[in-house]
Amino acid sequence: MKRVIVGLSGGVDSSVAAYLLKAQGYEVIGLFMKNWHDDSVTISDECPWLEDSNDAMLVADKLGIPFQTVDLSVQYKERIVDYMFNEYEKGRTPNPDVLCNREIKFDVFMDIALELGADYVATGHYCRKGTIEKDGKQIHQLLAGADDNKDQSYFLCQLSQQQLAKALFPIGELQKPEVRAIAKAQGLITAEKKDSQGLCFIGKVRLPEFLQQQLKPKEGHIVEVADTFEMYSQVLPQFDSKENELEFLSKKPIYHLTDGTVVGKHQGAHYFTKGQRKGLGVGGTVEPLFVIDTDVKENIIYTGQGKQHPGLYRNVLFVTNEELHWVREDLALKDGETMSVMARIRYRQNLEKATLYKVNSGMYVEFENKQSAITEGQFVAWYLEDELLGSGVIS
Numbered sequence: 001m002k003r004v005i006v007g008l009s010g011g012v013d014s015s016v017a018a019y020l021l022k023a024q025g026y027e028v029i030g031l032f033m034k035n036w037h038d039d040s041v042t043i044s045d046e047c048p049w050l051e052d053s054n055d056a057m058l059v060a061d062k063l064g065i066p067f068q069t070v071d072l073s074v075q076y077k078e079r080i081v082d083y084m085f086n087e088y089e090k091g092r093t094p095n096p097d098v099l100c101n102r103e104i105k106f107d108v109f110m111d112i113a114l115e116l117g118a119d120y121v122a123t124g125h126y127c128r129k130g131t132i133e134k135d136g137k138q139i140h141q142l143l144a145g146a147d148d149n150k151d152q153s154y155f156l157c158q159l160s161q162q163q164l165a166k167a168l169f170p171i172g173e174l175q176k177p178e179v180r181a182i183a184k185a186q187g188l189i190t191a192e193k194k195d196s197q198g199l200c201f202i203g204k205v206r207l208p209e210f211l212q213q214q215l216k217p218k219e220g221h222i223v224e225v226a227d228t229f230e231m232y233s234q235v236l237p238q239f240d241s242k243e244n245e246l247e248f249l250s251k252k253p254i255y256h257l258t259d260g261t262v263v264g265k266h267q268g269a270h271y272f273t274k275g276q277r278k279g280l281g282v283g284g285t286v287e288p289l290f291v292i293d294t295d296v297k298e299n300i301i302y303t304g305q306g307k308q309h310p311g312l313y314r315n316v317l318f319v320t321n322e323e324l325h326w327v328r329e330d331l332a333l334k335d336g337e338t339m340s341v342m343a344r345i346r347y348r349q350n351l352e353k354a355t356l357y358k359v360n361s362g363m364y365v366e367f368e369n370k371q372s373a374i375t376e377g378q379f380v381a382w383y384l385e386d387e388l389l390g391s392g393v394i395s
């Protein structure tokens with residue numbers, strides 16, 4: 001009998017994942033991980049981890065499976081929390097959920113599971129795994145979940161073939177209402193529990209409060225840039241190669257204090273992210289202000305009025321070789337090669353038509369349509385139909 005360790009979070013999805021595996025005849029063990037140490041960064045009294053671990057235990061009890069808790073707070077602090085602060089400090093916007101899967105759930109947690117004799121690690125993610133044969137080798141595919149509204153393949157975009165080989169996603173073929181119905185029919189106490197917010201570690205705490213614990217406030221200007229501001233010189237230069245054109249288009253414009261009007265003050269440019277609307281505290285404009293860029297060195301936030309402000313839009317982005325990852329290693333582009341794909345630059349964004357251009361120093365992603373708020377530090381992930389092929393950090 002194959003042994004599976006399920007990451008039981010105390011939510012409905014992993015509860016049902018555990019139930020399904022047991023029904024399929026696996027030997028199932030539930031494992032809850034504690035990510036927070038009470039004296040590391042505080043995340044308010046509202047943090048529900050105790051309640052969650054209790055729910056996970058009750059689910060395991062109901063299903064009649066063994067249950068354990070592991071404390072991964074040290075690794076979590078090193079690999080996720082510190083990285084978060086570092087990235088924000090540099091003016092980039094990290095994605096802790098993607099990282100948590102690569103570094104914790106499918107690494108530290110997976111190693112513990114394998115030591116406990118598991119053949120597989122299962123989670124309650126809405127995605128599917130496919131396996132194909134190519135040149136006599138087994139290749140694992142990361143496929144979108146069947147529920148379009150819930151697909152979480154994006155969060156797993158940094159997984160490797162080795163990690164996928166040991167992963168199972170038991171609820172990937174189901175729709176969320178079906179998952180809830182199963183939980184209800186089985187009398188699992190998580191059946192009606194609200195979905196978690198996505199930010200796997202922040203719990204109920206708000207991001208600005210979290211960041212303020214380590215990043216010191218520093219007053220600076222908020223500048224409004226007019227939508228007539230020339231982002232690029234009016235006449236595009238003549239490009240002698242596609243690569244030069246892509247390089248030019250992938251560069252964000254560099255704004256200066258004098259490129260707009262000072263309209264307010266902020267408490268630290270590193271608390272803000274591109275595309276952000278809330279928290280600027282500047283009223284009286286015809287349309288709301290959006291952050292179009294942050295300059296953490298000069299501590300200035302550049303904003304523009306309205307969602308359509310040209311400063312928010314670009315259609316080319318770049319990923320360095322160091323931050324380029326192929327789930328499908330066998331399809332990795334070589335220098336000079338291109339590929340037509342569908343891509344997204346954030347979770348829940350619709351897939352958009354794009355072309356990948358591999359060059360010596362990294363890879364360009366050129367979208368057919370301009371994208372709003374392409375943000376440094378976030379992940380771009382590319383797909384062919386419902387298969388996620390690879391991903392990279394936007395640089």
Ligand SMILES: Nc1ncnc2c1ncn2[C@@H]1O[C@H](COP(=O)(O)OP(=O)(O)OP(=O)(O)O)[C@@H](O)[C@H]1O
Nearest residue numbers: 007008009011012013014031032033123124125196
């Ligand atoms: N504290 C935890 N301990 C063990 N596994 C976890 C924990 N948090 C998340 N997981 C695993 O990762 C999966 C995805 O986590 P996420 O935080 O996105 O929750 P979710 O999609 O709301 O799922 P759920 O309803 O199971 O909480 C979970 O289904 C679970 O298998």
